[in-house]
Amino acid sequence: MEPSTKDRILSSWQDSLHRHGFRVTRPRQQVMEIITSSTTALTPQEIYQKSLEEEKFPGIASIYRTLEMLEKLGLIQQIHQPGGCHGIWPTFEGHNHYLICRDCGQMKVIEGNEDITGYISRIEDQTGYRVDDHWLQFFGTCSDCLD
Amino acid sequence: MEPSTKDRILSSWQDSLHRHGFRVTRPRQQVMEIITSSTTALTPQEIYQKSLEEEKFPGIASIYRTLEMLEKLGLIQQIHQPGGCHGIWPTFEGHNHYLICRDCGQMKVIEGNEDITGYISRIEDQTGYRVDDHWLQFFGTCSDCLD
């Protein structure tokens, strides 16, 4: 039985915690488990609500502390969306784009390998700005919600 | 003396309020003036702080109420950025992209006329999603901050 994608992420996150001298505690494991199990970007409050379903659950302060730590380690990021802003989502290698279902919030990560260098240099010429990063997010309806 | 872009926006906003049966009051005018004068996307609190510089200023509740109304009318929108999320920015005709200076927050609106339909249909094929909208935002340094 080979490890799932989620298990691989979780164990790499634990490694990262250890490497940086952070202890792997139960509350932290619970938060990491919830984040990596979710198909939608969750708010701190949503993560807390989900944790309440478990026999023993973290205090709300530990949720925030864990999220702060994970973000500093670069393991998670904030995803922005129309309406309910600021959902938590794992960070993956490289430059990515995001696809979000308006109905259920389900997210997909898309490798950002499109070539928009031409568009960017045109923008730089027009505006005098130097562009060093971009966000590209798509909104629509997922296959589950299309039916 | 012909009207400036800002004046044109302001008068179209007032028309919209009248058309929808909203009264054009002093607090609302102050908020609209601050939003249309700004080169950066402002938070409700920032708008309130700016309003304090005026002789007579709106209560904080009126700031929030005015923003809610303007958003419902489709005259403003929330712009998201890394770090301090949720700035207010006027909505313009058509589909636009945004260019934001990391240092000073100065924003530029870019007409979203580049063609990414090919990219979008590839995404739809890969994921089964139906894509109906996207956000494209560029981050970098403006010419003022480059020096």
Next chain:
DNA sequence: TCCTTATTGATAATAATTATCATTATCAGT
């Protein structure tokens, strides 16, 4: 297993947003 101390939970403090309601001021109709 023991010890050090990072981390937690509980709770207080702060900050942001929304709700309440008596008073004020817009503006349609004279």
Next chain:
DNA sequence: ACTGATAATGATAATTATTATCAATAAGGA
């Protein structure tokens, strides 16, 4: 221009989200 109906305001209370505090707990190296 004046008047009246009522939408909107300001002041403030209530709610919600986030951060800070600190004694008690538990992770993990020795």
